[in-house]
Amino acid sequence: MKNFNSIGIVITCLFHSFCFSQLESKIDQELEQLYRDTNFSGIIHVQEGKDTLYSKTFGFRNFEEKTPIDRNTGFNIGSMNKMFTVVAAVQIMDKYDISLEDTIMDALPKELKGIGLETITYKQLMTHTSGLGDYLTHPDYYQHLESYLDMRSFYKPEFFRLVSKPGTKFQYSNSGVLLLGILLEQLEQEDYYNLIQYYVFDKAEMNRTGFYTSLEIIENRAVGYYIENNKIISNHYAHSIKGTPAGGSYSTVNDLLKFFRCLTNGTLVNKELLAMMTEPIIKNPRSRRQSSYVGLIFSVDQENKNFGHSGGAPGISCYSRYFPKKEMTILILQNYGSSRSTRKVVENILRPWE
Numbered sequence: 491m492k493n494f495n496s497i498g499i500v501i502t503c504l505f506h507s508f509c510f511s512q513l514e515s516k517i518d519q520e521l522e523q524l525y526r527d528t529n530f531s532g533i534i535h536v537q538e539g540k541d542t543l544y545s546k547t548f549g550f551r552n553f554e555e556k557t558p559i560d561r562n563t564g565f566n567i568g569s570m571n572k573m574f575t576v577v578a579a580v581q582i583m584d585k586y587d588i589s590l591e592d593t594i595m596d597a598l599p600k601e602l603k604g605i606g607l608e609t610i611t612y613k614q615l616m617t618h619t620s621g622l623g624d625y626l627t628h629p630d631y632y633q634h635l636e637s638y639l640d641m642r643s644f645y646k647p648e649f650f651r652l653v654s655k656p657g658t659k660f661q662y663s664n665s666g667v668l669l670l671g672i673l674l675e676q677l678e679q680e681d682y683y684n685l686i687q688y689y690v691f692d693k694a695e696m697n698r699t700g701f702y703t704s705l706e707i708i709e710n711r712a713v714g715y716y717i718e719n720n721k722i723i724s725n726h727y728a729h730s731i732k733g734t735p736a737g738g739s740y741s742t743v744n745d746l747l748k749f750f751r752c753l754t755n756g757t758l759v760n761k762e763l764l765a766m767m768t769e770p771i772i773k774n775p776r777s778r779r780q781s782s783y784v785g786l787i788f789s790v791d792q793e794n795k796n797f798g799h800s801g802g803a804p805g806i807s808c809y810s811r812y813f814p815k816k817e818m819t820i821l822i823l824q825n826y827g828s829s830r831s832t833r834k835v836v837e838n839i840l841r842p843w844e
Contacts, residue, residue, distance in 0.1 A: 514544060521546060529722075531715070532807070532824030533559055535743045539817045545743075549826060551712035553722065564698055564711040564740040565823040566729075567808045568801025571739040572667050575674075576616055576787035577753065578689035580763045582674055583612065590616070590766075590786075597673040601645040607669070610656045615666045615673075616786040617772055621656040622665040625649035631730075638730040639703065641675055641682045644668060660772055660784070664736040667787070671735025682735060694752035696745040701733045711740060712825040714805020722826070725805030737801060743821050750798075750812040750819050768797045 521534070531549025535542070547559040583589075590613035598607060614620040625631055628648055637643055650665055671682045678685055683701050691699050702708050704726055714725035733739045741749075752758045759767070770783030770792045781793030788797045791811075798810040798820075807824035 518546065521548065525549065529826060530824070531559070531826040532565070532712075532822065533561065533563070533743055535561070535747075535819075535821045537747055537819045537821075543818075551710065551825060553713070553715060553826075559712065559825075560710070561743040562698060562710055563823075564702075564708060564742050565808060565825060566712070566714055566733075566801075566806045567737075567739060567741050567746075567823065568803050568806040569664075569737040570741075570746075570799045570801040570808050570810055571733060571737055572735070572787045573749075573799050573810075574686050574690045574739065575667055575671055575735040576767060577758055578686055579612075579616070579670055579674060580759060580767060580786070581689050582677055582685070584763060586677060588612065588677075594669075594673055597676045599645055599672065599676055602647060602650060602669075602672070605647045605650065606652050607650060610669075612670075612673075613786070614656055615663075615670045617784055618660050618662050618666060619657055619772065620663060620666040620669075621652045621654040621658065621661070622650060622663045622669065623653040623661070624663060625665045625668060625736075635727065635730045638734070639732055641672060641734070644734065645672065660775055662776065667736040668734055674735075686739075690749070690758065693758055694745075694748045696741065696748055699739065699741040699745045699749075701739045703732045704729075705731065708740070712823075715826040716804040725803075728804040729806075737803070741823075743823060746810060746821055746823075747819055750810070754812070754814055754817075 521530075525548040529549065531551075531553075533547045534544065535546075536544040545561070549559065550556050551559045551563050591611055593608060594610050594612060594615070595608040610620045610622075615622075625644070630646075630648060634643075650669055654661060674685055675682050686701070690696070702711070714728075715722050716725055716728070717723075729738060754764065767786040768788050768790055769785050770790045771786070772784045774782040774784050774789065777789075779791065779793075781791050783790045783792055785797065787799065789799055790797045794813070795815060796811045796813045798812055800810070801808040805825060807822070807827050809820070809822040811820045812818070
């Protein structure tokens with residue numbers, strides 16, 4: 491991955507020196523070299539309105555069969571699906587007249603009462619300031635990966651231990667977003683996965699997006715790969731059998747383009763709810779960019795006026811950003827490679843347009 495920074499510098503310079511057709515050829519050359527050096531596998535897509543500015547696939551969705559990747563290949567997008575959870579959450583909260591400052595006490599299931607969660611607010615869950623940690627680090631989680639087929643299997647106090655006082659500091663929390671999904675179930679008395687299907691996927695016509703289990707046969711689905719003991723292996727046993735509100739759904743470039751379009755054109759939420767989700771609230775301590783903030787789940791760049799989310803885990807490296815003024819979407823979906831390094835490349839590609 492050592493060549494990523496130099497590639498980004500070269501691409502930035504190229505944008506200032508060539509017309510787009512020449513530039514595209516030069517970008518292709520640099521990324522082809524990246525593929526040869528690192529076995530990067532995935533798709534990089536840049537779209538402005540209805541126009542595709544750049545779209546390129548590398549590697550394979552299945553390494554054994556060497557099947558190619560395309561815009562309808564389904565990738566595990568990891569934490570990117572936190573965006574789906576919050577989009578459903580603000581709709582449901584609006585429906586029941588629940589404010590961000592309200593505590594979650596009344597919606598807690600009986601299994602999670604009496605363990606100190608009652609004073610947490612909805613806003614704290616969505617801004618990673620709830621004081622909750624990460625259920626993915628709990629030793630019991632990895633002992634039962636094949637059992638997590640429904641949300642009820644996560645109604646366990648051990649997954650929701652406070653590690654700090656609610657509202658006192660930022661701490662990225664998968665447990666917080668998992669709990670948000672549980673609260674949505676309680677409010678609507680409906681399965682979380684059905685809620686996301688109704689409030690997000692169906693409304694945006696995201697027909698190739700879903701919380702598929704690792705056992706299902708899904709056409710054109712990418713297998714995730716990572717290195718362990720100097721060998722490339724699949725990530726089949728590295729994650730739970732099914733995704734959660736915090737991450738693990740599958741989506742495609744085409745469906746994610748639909749998501750951002752419907753998110754911003756009033757199909758999913760009104761202008762007020764969109765503004766509420768994408769308002770910079772807390773400085774993001776995980777980013778080196780001074781303009782990087784956290785909104786409601788969304789990562790927000792205050793300077794360049796864009797928002798989105800990324801996702802990373804063994805065999806999962808994904809990134810998304812949407813620029814409302816330009817109606818520009820950047821997507822990187824990978825089943826092998828480094829999302830951090832690739833993000834630098836794409837940010838350099840877009841910098842002249844910002």
